[in-house]
Amino acid sequence: MISIRMTLPRDLTAFGYGSVLDPYKRRCGLAKFGFSLKNRSLGWVTGVAGGIAQPPGMGQEAALNHAKDAWQLRYARPSMTNIRTRFAPSPTGFLHIGGARTALFNWALTRRLGGEFVLRIEDTDLERSTRESEQAVLDGMRWLGIDWDEGPLRQTDNAERHAAVVEDLLSKGRAYRCVCTREELESRREADIAANGKGIYDGTCREKNYGDDCGTHTVRLRIDRDSSLRWDDLVFGPSGQDASEIGDGIIRRSDGTPLYHLAVVVDDLDMGITHVVRGADHHSNTPFQLAIYRALDADIPIFAHVPLIVAESGRKLSKRKDPVSIQQFEADGYLPEAMINWLARLGWSHGDQEVFSRDEIVELFDLTHVGRSGAQADPAKLEWLSQHYIKERSSKALFEAVKPFLENVTGGPVERDDRLDRTLDLLRERSNHLVEMAEKARFVLCDEIEIEAGAAKKHLRPVALEPLEALIPVLKGLDAWTLESLEAAFEATCKSLGDLKLGKLAQPVRVAVTGTSASPGIFETVEVVGQELAVARIRKAVELIKARIAEG
RNA sequence: GCUCCCAUCGUCUAGUGGCCUAGGACGUGGCCCUCUCAAGGCCGAAACACGGGUUCGAGUCCCGUUGGGAGCGCCA
Numbered sequence: 001m002i003s004i005r006m007t008l009p010r011d012l013t014a015f016g017y018g019s020v021l022d023p024y025k026r027r028c029g030l031a032k033f034g035f036s037l038k039n040r041s042l043g044w045v046t047g048v049a050g051g052i053a054q055p056p057g058m059g060q061e062a063a064l065n066h067a068k069d070a071w072q073l074r075y076a077r078p079s080m081t082n083i084r085t086r087f088a089p090s091p092t093g094f095l096h097i098g099g100a101r102t103a104l105f106n107w108a109l110t111r112r113l114g115g116e117f118v119l120r121i122e123d124t125d126l127e128r129s130t131r132e133s134e135q136a137v138l139d140g141m142r143w144l145g146i147d148w149d150e151g152p153l154r155q156t157d158n159a160e161r162h163a164a165v166v167e168d169l170l171s172k173g174r175a176y177r178c179v180c181t182r183e184e185l186e187s188r189r190e191a192d193i194a195a196n197g198k199g200i201y202d203g204t205c206r207e208k209n210y211g212d213d214c215g216t217h218t219v220r221l222r223i224d225r226d227s228s229l230r231w232d233d234l235v236f237g238p239s240g241q242d243a244s245e246i247g248d249g250i251i252r253r254s255d256g257t258p259l260y261h262l263a264v265v266v267d268d269l270d271m272g273i274t275h276v277v278r279g280a281d282h283h284s285n286t287p288f289q290l291a292i293y294r295a296l297d298a299d300i301p302i303f304a305h306v307p308l309i310v311a312e313s314g315r316k317l318s319k320r321k322d323p324v325s326i327q328q329f330e331a332d333g334y335l336p337e338a339m340i341n342w343l344a345r346l347g348w349s350h351g352d353q354e355v356f357s358r359d360e361i362v363e364l365f366d367l368t369h370v371g372r373s374g375a376q377a378d379p380a381k382l383e384w385l386s387q388h389y390i391k392e393r394s395s396k397a398l399f400e401a402v403k404p405f406l407e408n409v410t411g412g413p414v415e416r417d418d419r420l421d422r423t424l425d426l427l428r429e430r431s432n433h434l435v436e437m438a439e440k441a442r443f444v445l446c447d448e449i450e451i452e453a454g455a456a457k458k459h460l461r462p463v464a465l466e467p468l469e470a471l472i473p474v475l476k477g478l479d480a481w482t483l484e485s486l487e488a489a490f491e492a493t494c495k496s497l498g499d500l501k502l503g504k505l506a507q508p509v510r511v512a513v514t515g516t517s518a519s520p521g522i523f524e525t526v527e528v529v530g531q532e533l534a535v536a537r538i539r540k541a542v543e544l545i546k547a548r549i550a551e552g
Numbered sequence: 553g554c555u556c557c558c559a560u561c562g563u564c565u566a567g568u569g570g571c572c573u574a575g576g577a578c579g580u581g582g583c584c585c586u587c588u589c590a591a592g593g594c595c596g597a598a599a600c601a602c603g604g605g606u607u608c609g610a611g612u613c614c615c616g617u618u619g620g621g622a623g624c625g626c627c628a
Contacts (some may be wrong), residue, residue, distance in 0.1 A: 090628050125628055155628095182626070198554045199624075218626055236557070245555060246624085253626040260628050284556050284623035307558080308622075315621075342564095345577090349565055352576040371558095371565075374621065378563045381578045391591085429591040440589095459588095490587090506587035518589035525588095 083115025085275045086268065087141075087148070088155075090122040091133035095140030096324040097377060098279060098309045098317060101343045105306055106277045107146045108344070108365035118271060119151035124263060126156075140326040144336050145358055150271075155263055158270070162258040165266050165296070166219055166251055174295040175251060177210035177217040201247030219252035221288075221295055229287035234304035234367045236280075240287050249288050261285065265292040273301050277367075280305040280374075281316075304367050307347055310374040329382075333405055333434030335393070338386040346375045355388065383432040390437065391428045395421045398428070405438035410445050419444065423528050426520035443514040444528055449537070455517040456544065464508035465545045467497055468538055471505065475538070481531045486523045512541030 087103040089095065095103075110117040121137075123129040138152065169175035180188075185201070193199045201220070210217060223243050230240030251262040258266075268276060283305045293300045311322045319325075329339055341356050349371070350356070350364045390398065399416045402424065406414040414420070423444045424437070431437035443449050451460070474489045494500040506522040513534055519525045526534050 088628095092628080122628060128627085185626090193553055196553085200554085239556080241555070250626055255626075257626090259626075264628090279622095280557075281622055287556090305557095310621075312563095345564065347564085352566065354564090354577050369566095373558045375565090376563060378578065381564065384578055387591090427590095430589065501587080503587045510588060516589090520589080522587055 082272075083110060083113045083274050084118065084272050085110045085115060085277055086118045086120050086271060086273050088120045088122050088264070088267075088278075089137050090125060090128075091130060091137055092125065092128040093133055093136075093319060094325040094327050095137045096317070096319065097326065097329075097343060098324070099137075100140060100144060100146075100326050100339075101309060101346060102277065102279055102306060103141060103146050104144070104340060104343050104361075105348070105365070105367075105370070107148075108361050109275065109277060109367065111362040112365055115274070116149040117147075118153065118273075119148040120153045120155060120267060120271070121151075122155045122260070122264075124155050124257070124260065136327060140330075143330055144326065144340055153267075153271070155267060158263070158267055159258075161270065162263050162266055163252075163256070166258060166262065169221070169251070169295055170219060173222065175219050175221050176206060176208070176248075177212075177214050178205040178220045178248075178250070179208075179210060179214050179217045180204055198245070200245075201249070203248060206248060216254050218250045218254050220248040221251050221291055223248050223291045224294075227291070227294070229290045231286065231290060231300060231303055233283070234275075234302060235307075235370050236283065236305055236372055239283065239303075239305075240290065243287075243291065246287055246291075249291075251292070261289050262292060265289050265296070265298075268301060269293075269296065269298050275302045275304065277304045277306065280307045304370070306370055307372055307374045309346060309377050312376060333402075333436065333438070334382060334386045335389045335401060335434070338382060338389045341385050341389075342377070342382045345381075346377060347371050355385070387429070387432050390431055390434070395424065398424055402434045402437055405434045406441060406445060409438045409442050414445065419528060419530070422524075426524050426528065430520065440519075443516075443519070443525075447533065449515040451511060451515045451541070451544070452517070455511045455515070459507045459511040459517060460541055460545050460548070462545060462549055464504075465542065465549070467493065467500060467505045468508055468512065468542050468545070470497060471509065472535060472538055472542070475526075475531065475535050478531065481527060483523045483527055486526055490523070508541065509538060512538045 085106045087099075087106050089099050089103075107117050109115075119138075119141075121129075121134055123134070134152070141148070166175065170177070188202055188204075189199045192202065205220070206222065223246070225244050227243040228240070229243050229246070230238065233239040249261065250259055252258050286303060286305075290300060308316060311317050317324050326339070330336075337358060340358060340361065344356055344361050344365070345354065347370055348365065349369050353364075356364070393401065396416075399420070403414060403416075420441075423441050427437050427440050431440060438445075471490070471493045474493050475486075478485050478489055490502060490505060494502055494505055497505075502522075507517065510519050510522055510525060511517055513519075513526055513529050520528075529537070
């Protein structure tokens with residue numbers, strides 16, 4: 001490894017503290033952020049001379065330039081006391097977990113740093129964008145508790161501004177008209193690739209200086225081929241490439257509409273966005289956007305690309321195959337706090353901590369601990385978190401969340417009362433999500449219950465007849481309907497049946513009273529069902545067994 | 553094809569050259585508890601992709617290989 005020495009400007013210390021200097025190891029000062037993949041923190045570099053590691057294949061001069069570039073791109077911003085971030089989804093479907101996580105990271109970063117978070121709807125794809133989708137995105141964010149300070153702004157509202165920028169670029173000679181047709185482009189590209197070329201735009205129209213009268217044309221950005229389009233990504237570290245690696249990209253279509261790359265850059269600039277936190281699928285697009293920033297004489301924002309969430313196959317998520325819609329998770333009965341926690345912990349970590357409240361995420365979130373590799377979303381972990389938060393909720397809050405699911409079971413309105421609270425308490429540690437909880441509460445919710453065939457077959461057998469019949473009068477005669485009195489009643493009944501094992505009585509009763517073979521403890525279960533109903537259900541079970549005996 | 557990126561248990565991850573005999577969590581196996589189902593407790597199996605280098609010392613730095621991903625559009 002060759003090292004280059006350089007002296008940093010004295011005022012660099014003004015940027016604050018940074019890496020530890022270790023002159024013997026040649027990884028210090030500039031080198032830390034110039035090339036080391038490790039220094040991705042929001043912290044700064046120390047203002048002392050240091051050595052620069054030279055990446056392989058890069059000359060000393062180039063290495064030096066890269067380092068300077070990285071320094072300028074990252075630190076040239078005057079001040080970052082006023083943080084502004086944005087989440088810019090395109091409303092072409094529901095809010096999916098990838099987008100939700102990007103929103104969450106933006107939001108958490110902004111809230112932590114005390115900045116402003118703005119929401120911008122990228123609706124320039126008129127064909128696929130719908131107002132319903134837009135609403136779904138907003139609903140999803142609200143449900144998750146991710147709030148924004150401005151917006152939703154719509155990209156289409158900026159159309160005039162985009163057009164003006166392109167005209168301006170054209171007039172300054174920083175962009176030019178291109179009359180190449182798609183077919184020509186395609187064939188030349190193929191030929192280039194066949195000749196071991198890179199298949200980038202060959203610059204045919206670059207020096208033609210076509211005027212407005214050239215007929216159907218697109219507008220391309222005139223990229224300085226000697227420039228370096230690099231930046232220091234807050235997640236990926238030093239990123240980007242030389243301009244010679246990319247061709248002059250189109251910024252305006254032949255129908256006069258601007259391209260996405262132009263629109264985002266202009267919008268981010270206009271909105272004063274300081275930190276662009278977005279999915280890593282934009283990582284390779286960033287150099288071109290950097291070129292646009294340059295053409296606009298603008299400072300570039302700080303970029304942080306967060307790795308994609310991948311499907312089980314390791315590939316990108318498929319909306320069809322994978323469960324990705326936030327609204328679907330909501331409908332499936334997952335609590336928003338579980339969802340947020342799950343998403344936050346996907347790609348980000350804070351030591352060994354697994355459980356984070358919304359406040360803790362805001363308090364602790366930092367880009368430094370966002371990983372660089374794609375992550376699979378594990379549904380099992382969501383279930384665990386979901387149950388964790390179900391266990392944690394107050395009775396009131398739990399009821400509010402589960403209410404619609406309960407009503408879905410009963411088919412009518414459900415009001416909260418003491419008995420229901422007790423039931424839900426029993427169900428907390430037995431439910432992974434609210435749908436499950438509501439279903440398990442059915443035996444309390446509905447007067448009429450259906451006995452599962454399998455459970456009946458297994459437990460409502462002739463042997464259970466005597467115990468059940470013996471229990472009925474005991475329960476009926478109970479003055480106090482409490483856990484203690486019920487326990488005593490069951491024990492006495494067992495004893496009177498020749499020390500019958502509790503299970504032999506409890507299981508049939510459970511099936512009789514709940515219709516299923518799994519429920520909370522038998523005393524709790526019977527207690528919560530109530531005396532009258534419990535007795536009636538056991539009677540019914542007795543009839544059932546008798547009928548079964550009669551049938552043979 | 554070209555460009556860029558990534559790589560620790562099945563999964564999410566801790567890890568900033570010695571605290572690593574690689575830690576935690578989910579999941580998973582066993583045991584305990586037990587009227588069922590859970591919850592809980594205890595114990596276990598389970599990973600640094602491979603190969604070179606640098607170094608007294610490498611999961612950690614460098615190179616290569618392999619594997620994976622993204623981008624290369626008049627989509628966003």
